[in-house]
Amino acid sequence: MALRIKAVLMSEDIPTFVRKFVKARMKSNVVNISRVSSGKRADTYFVDSKNKRYVLQFYGQNLRYQPSKRRYIYEKVRNNTKVLVPEVISIGKFRNLSYLIMEGIDGKTFADEENELKRKEKEYILETLGKYIAEFQNKIHIGKRFGWIEDTRIISQGNSNIGYLKSEVTRIVGWLNKTKNERQANLIRDYFSEKLGYLKKDCNPVLTWSEINKTNMLLQRGSSDDIKLFLLDPGSAKSAPKEIDLLAAESEFAPKDYAYIMKGYKSKNGKLDKKNLEIYRDYIMADTYSYKTMLKETEDKDYKLVKDYLVEKGML
16 A cells, blocks of 8 residues: 555656645545646545545645634534535644635536436426525625635725725726716616615625536436436625526526526525616626726727627616
8 A cells, every 4th residue: 555655756746745635634534636737726635545536626825814714614504504515634834825625426517418418307306506696695794795705804995895885986987977968967867876786785795606607516326327416616605696507507508597596596595686686687787898998998999898788787
């Protein structure tokens, strides 16, 4: 066994610091290490023992809070809901990196399996996803502030802060006021005041996964061919309006598939206020696609982009 470990740890595919970490922290149970991915967020490895697989992730200084955040979210979900997520084994520091070790789930992603699924299997999985979204939104208290979750704290940042939206409203109104057209400016104020009113009064922030997509859904088949759905990667989870998860799912799935997600969601969450969903859909669309583009352009081009967007939305 020791010779096998040595051979694996000296593999050229695995960075030296990973070999040293596994040798020091995971002892002699390890029989294989393989790289899964390298990215901006984390470097991920499978570490296999005799009868179990672990997932090992390393994060740089700018994302050093991610292991504690992920453990916080996963434990909240495991302890308060029936949503299936991986178990976190340990987190900590190694040299100047943060690490996370969690159980490896034997299965394939929905993205990999989608074309092989029977229609009834697919419908069951999508309904289950809808129930999952409703369940962790309903059963996990995450606080009354909008914001990113960093470690176990909620911090206001970027478009999660209502103040950010206010500043963008002011900016757009300012651009339109240059036309000396009060009617246009008033339309803008009315349009965005509706969204601000919703965000300030009608919306109670909940835990949102934020990245509801096919690669974050892991399917595990049992001995009787039953399917379990695990939800992965809460790295972008935040305290936000509940609609954000529904809109993420809507953009990821075809309408007939999204209908089954909503069926599962409503079975656990009751009636959904369609007006609020429409309000937040427009807010997300404007923020994600229009504002980011506008900020990269000159002032004159900014004005044109805003005006074009408003015409497209039937507001001018």
